Amino acid sequence: MEILLDSVFLTFGSKEVLRGAHLRLKKGKITGMLGRNGAGKSCLLKVLTGQLYPENLYIGVDGKFTKDLFSVPGLINYLPQHTCHPNDMQLGRILSLYGVDTPGFMTRHHHLFADAGLRFDQLSGGTKRLFEVLLLLAADTHFTLLDEPFTHIMPAHIAYVSDEIRRCSARKGILVTDHKYEHVLHLADTLYLVFDGTSKIVEGRDDLVHYGYLR
Numbered sequence: 001m002e003i004l005l006d007s008v009f010l011t012f013g014s015k016e017v018l019r020g021a022h023l024r025l026k027k028g029k030i031t032g033m034l035g036r037n038g039a040g041k042s043c044l045l046k047v048l049t050g051q052l053y054p055e056n057l058y059i060g061v062d063g064k065f066t067k068d069l070f071s072v073p074g075l076i077n078y079l080p081q082h083t084c085h086p087n088d089m090q091l092g093r094i095l096s097l098y099g100v101d102t103p104g105f106m107t108r109h110h111h112l113f114a115d116a117g118l119r120f121d122q123l124s125g126g127t128k129r130l131f132e133v134l135l136l137l138a139a140d141t142h143f144t145l146l147d148e149p150f151t152h153i154m155p156a157h158i159a160y161v162s163d164e165i166r167r168c169s170a171r172k173g174i175l176v177t178d179h180k181y182e183h184v185l186h187l188a189d190t191l192y193l194v195f196d197g198t199s200k201i202v203e204g205r206d207d208l209v210h211y212g213y214l215r
Protein backbone atom coordinates (compact mmCIF):
# COMPACT_ATOMS: atom_id res chain seq x y z
CA MET A 1 0.00 0.00 0.00
CA GLU A 2 1.30 3.49 -0.74
CA ILE A 3 0.34 7.15 -0.57
CA LEU A 4 1.64 9.50 -3.22
CA LEU A 5 1.59 13.25 -2.72
CA ASP A 6 2.64 15.01 -5.88
CA SER A 7 2.83 18.37 -7.68
CA VAL A 8 2.18 20.48 -4.59
CA PHE A 9 2.22 24.21 -5.29
CA LEU A 10 1.55 26.37 -2.24
CA THR A 11 1.77 30.14 -1.90
CA PHE A 12 0.95 32.60 0.86
CA GLY A 13 0.24 35.93 -0.84
CA SER A 14 3.22 36.53 -3.10
CA LYS A 15 5.40 34.02 -1.22
CA GLU A 16 5.91 30.68 -2.96
CA VAL A 17 6.52 28.01 -0.32
CA LEU A 18 6.18 24.82 -2.35
CA ARG A 19 6.76 24.47 -6.09
CA GLY A 20 6.14 20.92 -7.17
CA ALA A 21 6.97 19.05 -3.96
CA HIS A 22 6.22 15.35 -3.75
CA LEU A 23 6.38 12.48 -1.23
CA ARG A 24 5.81 8.76 -1.51
CA LEU A 25 4.95 6.81 1.65
CA LYS A 26 4.99 3.03 1.67
CA LYS A 27 3.48 0.65 4.17
CA GLY A 28 6.21 -1.25 6.00
CA LYS A 29 8.72 1.55 5.43
CA ILE A 30 9.93 4.61 7.34
CA THR A 31 10.13 7.80 5.33
CA GLY A 32 12.25 10.61 6.76
CA MET A 33 11.82 14.27 5.88
CA LEU A 34 14.40 16.95 6.64
CA GLY A 35 14.73 20.57 5.59
CA ARG A 36 15.93 23.92 6.84
CA ASN A 37 13.73 26.05 9.08
CA GLY A 38 10.91 27.43 6.96
CA ALA A 39 11.56 25.03 4.07
CA GLY A 40 7.93 23.88 4.11
CA LYS A 41 7.95 20.52 5.91
CA SER A 42 5.01 21.28 8.20
CA CYS A 43 3.13 22.87 5.30
CA LEU A 44 3.60 19.69 3.30
CA LEU A 45 2.21 17.65 6.20
CA LYS A 46 -0.71 20.06 6.54
CA VAL A 47 -1.43 19.70 2.83
CA LEU A 48 -1.31 15.92 3.18
CA THR A 49 -3.74 16.03 6.10
CA GLY A 50 -6.15 18.52 4.50
CA GLN A 51 -5.40 21.48 6.78
CA LEU A 52 -3.96 23.65 4.01
CA TYR A 53 -5.35 23.98 0.51
CA PRO A 54 -2.62 24.54 -2.07
CA GLU A 55 -3.03 25.89 -5.60
CA ASN A 56 -2.27 22.47 -7.01
CA LEU A 57 -2.03 19.00 -5.55
CA TYR A 58 -2.40 15.31 -6.32
CA ILE A 59 -2.95 12.73 -3.58
CA GLY A 60 -3.25 9.10 -4.54
CA VAL A 61 -3.69 5.95 -2.48
CA ASP A 62 -2.48 2.91 -4.40
CA GLY A 63 -2.78 4.91 -7.60
CA LYS A 64 -6.34 6.11 -6.93
CA PHE A 65 -6.98 9.85 -6.59
CA THR A 66 -8.09 10.59 -3.03
CA LYS A 67 -9.28 14.03 -2.00
CA ASP A 68 -9.11 13.54 1.75
CA LEU A 69 -6.92 10.89 3.43
CA PHE A 70 -9.00 11.04 6.63
CA SER A 71 -12.07 9.98 4.64
CA VAL A 72 -10.46 6.57 4.16
CA PRO A 73 -11.18 4.69 7.42
CA GLY A 74 -8.06 3.62 9.29
CA LEU A 75 -5.68 5.03 6.69
CA ILE A 76 -3.68 7.64 8.61
CA ASN A 77 -3.15 9.32 11.91
CA TYR A 78 -1.08 12.46 12.38
CA LEU A 79 0.92 14.08 15.16
CA PRO A 80 1.15 17.86 14.67
CA GLN A 81 4.09 19.93 15.89
CA HIS A 82 2.32 20.92 19.11
CA THR A 83 0.55 18.74 21.69
CA CYS A 84 -3.02 18.20 20.66
CA HIS A 85 -4.93 16.31 23.36
CA PRO A 86 -7.38 17.72 25.91
CA ASN A 87 -5.63 18.58 29.17
CA ASP A 88 -8.43 17.33 31.39
CA MET A 89 -8.77 13.93 29.72
CA GLN A 90 -7.41 10.79 31.38
CA LEU A 91 -4.78 8.79 29.50
CA GLY A 92 -7.00 5.70 29.48
CA ARG A 93 -9.84 7.67 27.86
CA ILE A 94 -7.50 9.05 25.16
CA LEU A 95 -6.17 5.55 24.46
CA SER A 96 -9.67 4.15 24.13
CA LEU A 97 -10.69 6.95 21.71
CA TYR A 98 -7.86 5.76 19.44
CA GLY A 99 -8.98 2.13 19.84
CA VAL A 100 -5.77 1.26 21.69
CA ASP A 101 -5.91 -1.53 24.28
CA THR A 102 -5.24 0.44 27.49
CA PRO A 103 -3.96 -2.40 29.74
CA GLY A 104 -1.68 -3.63 26.94
CA PHE A 105 -0.30 -0.13 26.34
CA MET A 106 0.21 0.57 30.05
CA THR A 107 1.96 -2.76 30.55
CA ARG A 108 4.25 -2.25 27.58
CA HIS A 109 5.21 1.29 28.64
CA HIS A 110 4.85 0.84 32.44
CA HIS A 111 8.20 2.52 33.08
CA LEU A 112 6.98 5.73 31.39
CA PHE A 113 3.37 6.23 32.49
CA ALA A 114 2.43 5.36 36.07
CA ASP A 115 -1.32 5.14 35.74
CA ALA A 116 -3.98 5.30 33.01
CA GLY A 117 -6.06 7.41 35.40
CA LEU A 118 -3.66 10.35 35.14
CA ARG A 119 -4.97 13.41 33.31
CA PHE A 120 -2.99 14.52 30.25
CA ASP A 121 -2.06 17.81 31.98
CA GLN A 122 -0.50 15.90 34.87
CA LEU A 123 2.29 14.75 32.53
CA SER A 124 5.44 16.82 32.01
CA GLY A 125 5.96 18.47 28.60
CA GLY A 126 8.32 15.76 27.37
CA THR A 127 6.16 12.95 28.76
CA LYS A 128 3.12 14.39 26.95
CA ARG A 129 5.05 14.21 23.68
CA LEU A 130 6.22 10.69 24.47
CA PHE A 131 2.67 9.58 25.20
CA GLU A 132 1.31 11.11 21.99
CA VAL A 133 3.95 9.52 19.78
CA LEU A 134 3.53 6.06 21.35
CA LEU A 135 -0.27 6.46 21.20
CA LEU A 136 -0.28 7.19 17.46
CA LEU A 137 2.15 4.36 16.77
CA ALA A 138 0.01 1.93 18.77
CA ALA A 139 -3.24 2.92 17.02
CA ASP A 140 -4.33 0.64 14.22
CA THR A 141 -3.82 2.79 11.12
CA HIS A 142 -1.97 1.94 7.91
CA PHE A 143 0.15 5.11 8.17
CA THR A 144 1.39 7.38 10.97
CA LEU A 145 2.71 10.88 10.23
CA LEU A 146 4.94 12.34 12.95
CA ASP A 147 5.86 16.03 12.90
CA GLU A 148 8.75 16.51 15.36
CA PRO A 149 8.23 13.42 17.53
CA PHE A 150 11.55 13.93 19.36
CA THR A 151 10.94 17.52 20.49
CA HIS A 152 11.16 17.90 24.31
CA ILE A 153 12.14 14.24 24.69
CA MET A 154 15.32 13.29 26.56
CA PRO A 155 17.99 11.20 24.77
CA ALA A 156 17.18 7.86 26.48
CA HIS A 157 13.54 8.26 25.52
CA ILE A 158 14.44 9.27 21.96
CA ALA A 159 16.23 5.94 21.64
CA TYR A 160 13.15 4.18 23.06
CA VAL A 161 10.80 6.00 20.65
CA SER A 162 13.14 5.23 17.73
CA ASP A 163 12.99 1.54 18.62
CA GLU A 164 9.19 1.73 18.78
CA ILE A 165 9.05 3.49 15.39
CA ARG A 166 11.21 0.74 13.92
CA ARG A 167 9.11 -2.00 15.56
CA CYS A 168 5.78 -0.50 14.43
CA SER A 169 7.02 0.01 10.86
CA ALA A 170 6.61 -3.74 10.39
CA ARG A 171 2.84 -3.14 10.26
CA LYS A 172 2.51 0.48 9.05
CA GLY A 173 4.13 3.18 6.96
CA ILE A 174 5.66 5.95 9.07
CA LEU A 175 6.70 9.48 8.13
CA VAL A 176 9.08 11.23 10.52
CA THR A 177 10.23 14.82 10.31
CA ASP A 178 12.45 16.24 13.05
CA HIS A 179 15.55 18.39 13.43
CA LYS A 180 17.19 15.62 15.48
CA TYR A 181 18.47 14.64 12.07
CA GLU A 182 20.82 11.83 13.20
CA HIS A 183 17.83 9.86 14.43
CA VAL A 184 15.83 10.53 11.27
CA LEU A 185 18.85 9.58 9.14
CA HIS A 186 19.32 6.40 11.14
CA LEU A 187 15.65 5.38 10.94
CA ALA A 188 14.68 6.32 7.40
CA ASP A 189 14.42 3.77 4.62
CA THR A 190 13.90 6.71 2.28
CA LEU A 191 14.96 10.25 3.15
CA TYR A 192 13.52 13.41 1.57
CA LEU A 193 15.00 16.85 1.84
CA VAL A 194 12.57 19.73 1.36
CA PHE A 195 14.65 22.30 -0.46
CA ASP A 196 13.87 25.36 -2.55
CA GLY A 197 10.15 24.53 -2.72
CA THR A 198 10.63 20.98 -3.89
CA SER A 199 11.51 17.68 -2.26
CA LYS A 200 14.47 15.53 -3.23
CA ILE A 201 15.41 12.03 -2.21
CA VAL A 202 18.83 12.23 -0.55
CA GLU A 203 21.24 9.49 0.46
CA GLY A 204 23.08 10.70 3.54
CA ARG A 205 25.20 13.31 5.24
CA ASP A 206 27.10 14.41 2.14
CA ASP A 207 23.87 15.37 0.37
CA LEU A 208 22.67 17.18 3.48
CA VAL A 209 25.88 19.21 3.55
CA HIS A 210 25.64 19.87 -0.19
CA TYR A 211 22.15 21.37 0.18
CA GLY A 212 23.11 23.43 3.23
CA TYR A 213 21.13 21.51 5.84
CA LEU A 214 24.34 20.47 7.62
CA ARG A 215 27.61 22.33 7.84
Ligand SMILES: Nc1ncnc2c1ncn2[C@@H]1O[C@H](COP(=O)(O)OP(=O)(O)OP(=O)(O)O)[C@@H](O)[C@H]1O
Pocket: 012, 017, 035, 036, 037, 038, 039, 040, 041, 042, 043, 044
Ligand atom coordinates in the same frame (compact mmCIF):
# COMPACT_ATOMS: atom_id res chain seq x y z
N1 LIG B 1 -0.36 30.50 7.60
C1 LIG B 1 0.76 30.98 7.02
N2 LIG B 1 0.77 32.22 6.47
C2 LIG B 1 1.86 32.71 5.85
N3 LIG B 1 3.05 32.06 5.77
C3 LIG B 1 3.10 30.82 6.31
C4 LIG B 1 1.97 30.22 6.96
N4 LIG B 1 2.31 28.98 7.39
C5 LIG B 1 3.60 28.81 7.02
N5 LIG B 1 4.07 29.92 6.38
C6 LIG B 1 5.42 30.10 5.83
O1 LIG B 1 5.68 28.97 5.01
C7 LIG B 1 7.06 28.60 5.12
C8 LIG B 1 7.18 27.14 5.48
O2 LIG B 1 6.73 26.96 6.81
P1 LIG B 1 6.77 25.54 7.54
O3 LIG B 1 6.17 25.73 8.90
O4 LIG B 1 6.19 24.52 6.67
O5 LIG B 1 8.35 25.31 7.66
P2 LIG B 1 9.12 24.08 8.28
O6 LIG B 1 9.96 23.49 7.22
O7 LIG B 1 8.18 23.17 8.99
O8 LIG B 1 10.06 24.86 9.32
P3 LIG B 1 10.60 24.51 10.80
O9 LIG B 1 11.68 23.48 10.62
O10 LIG B 1 11.15 25.82 11.25
O11 LIG B 1 9.44 24.03 11.63
C9 LIG B 1 7.68 29.55 6.14
O12 LIG B 1 8.34 30.59 5.45
C10 LIG B 1 6.50 30.09 6.90
O13 LIG B 1 6.75 31.40 7.36
